[in-house]
């Protein structure tokens with residue numbers, strides 16, 4: 035395969051040569067560096083690349099060019115290469131235009147001229163962007179391929195697992211593959227019949243037929259078993275809180291293992307665009323955040339076991355013993371529970387039967403492409419539902435948000451409400467709820483009750499995405515740590531009522547702020563009673579919990 039392209043555009047020949055030189059110096063081994071001296075020439079070059087099916091990773095463009103400005107060019111280039119990273123080169127005076135372009139031309143970054151030395155002002159930014167691009171780039175037919183059918187829950191589970199674990203793959207729907215000659219011959223060669231689906235093909239020529247998630251994880255080289263029997267710190271849950279604690283724990287010298295039952299990233303990993311996380315002015319996807327955090331944790335020596343579920347915990351003197359679903363257990367000095375929350379299930383006829391084949395919980399981003407040209411429905415009025423609506427509006431013909439309340443404003447951030455209002459193919463139906471879902475082997479229609487008119491209408495659709503509030507899954511902690519009536523874990527001051535400590539607290543001191551009713555067992559993030567349900571607060575709580583871990587360890 036030809037190397038992906040880095041295209042730089044500038045009308046000033048001297049600057050153009052300088053950019054090209056700096057790009058080649060660092061990236062020539064992995065990328066092809068091309069240049070153009072105007073927006074028009076660059077667009078023609080992009081059209082040529084598109085015809086040859088060549089990949090473009092980066093567009094690095096000067097803002098001030100005659101005829102076509104950098105922003106104008108980037109807006110046009112979006113149609114041809116929507117996934118290429120877009121960077122604007124600006125003079126100080128153009129900073130405002132550059133910030134505006136974050137929205138209009140969806141630029142990823144702007145760089146001020148001059149960028150010398152490139153090691154400080156150019157390469158760190160481009161390394162980061164090209165790292166992102168490479169992570170989501172899907173080279174044709176050279177990676178993992180999944181063969182299956184759209185309406186199979188098993189196929190959905192495998193695609194969802196691969197996507198959430200940042201494993202690039204090509205999805206081949208055998209029912210529609212016949213339309214493309216190369217896919218048709220592949221389906222024939224694999225001899226795909228219903229009983230053999232899903233089938234996963236690996237680049238080394240091997241394959242797995244109807245694999246379980248753990249078989250697939252093992253084959254992909256994910257670690258599911260611990261390296262040693264005893265750790266300083268065991269963290270249950272790989273969402274923002276768990277990942278932040280892992281990074282802080284490991285950097286501060288604690289032998290740390292993180293156990294995650296689905297995929298690192300947690301709920302945040304399902305977010306199509308997090309726009310309120312500090313330091314990312316144009317937002318970032320949950321997948322990006324998870325990938326960065328996992329890389330950071332691994333760099334500091336954190337062991338990550340996934341997919342692996344924790345099913346119980348017991349206290350043996352100073353040790354906390356954590357039971358794993360596969361039957362073994364791990365011991366530790368400190369246990370941190372960061373298991374977050376999961377979506378509540380929609381309790382209406384048909385919903386359980388059609389889950390995974392038209393009915394999805396959370397942002398089923400893997401389904402976006404399949405929803406092209408269709409009308410889809412989203413239940414819920416909070417930020418997560420709003421983000422999903424925005425994401426799917428890029429694919430679906432129409433996105434309908436069904437909201438029980440009066441309006442979105444009670445539950446959604448203003449920036450998202452504004453984005454939704456400006457998006458013509460999203461409509462919001464308030465005072466509405468789904469009362470039944472219909473379909474034989476996949477979702478075909480839903481019935482909606484309007485609370486104002488008390489009338490029920492049935493509308494055809496193939497996709498219903500549900501975001502109806504969340505609850506903690508902490509039954510495995512029953513009888514070990516104190517929880518509130520909804521299952522959230524009580525910590526710190528919430529364990530002291532009327533001067534009395536709950537749960538038989540055994541020490542003279544009060545529990546630390548993130549400490550549960552068992553000394554040395556901490557809780558952080560969404561699972562903690564009273565927590566603020568946000569990415570940044572999860573990250574903050576996870577980091578703070580490590581500070582208290584040290585305090586606890588200095589006493590035992």
Ligand SMILES: Cc1cc2nc3c(=O)[nH]c(=O)nc-3n(C[C@H](O)[C@H](O)[C@H](O)COP(=O)(O)OP(=O)(O)OC[C@H]3O[C@@H](n4cnc5c(N)ncnc54)[C@H](O)[C@@H]3O)c2cc1C
Nearest residue numbers: 271273274275295300301302344374418559560567568569
């Ligand atoms: C679609 C969506 C969009 C969102 N967008 C935003 C946003 O834009 N900005 C914002 O600030 N917040 C956003 N949020 C909220 C934010 O993602 C959460 O507040 C945050 O992820 C909570 O982090 P956490 O680590 O506490 O828990 P979680 O993210 O819930 O992670 C918990 C992890 O624990 C794992 N786990 C659970 N039980 C076990 C077990 N027994 N064994 C092993 N592992 C287990 C789960 O699989 C999960 O991965 C969004 C949430 C969703 C769902």
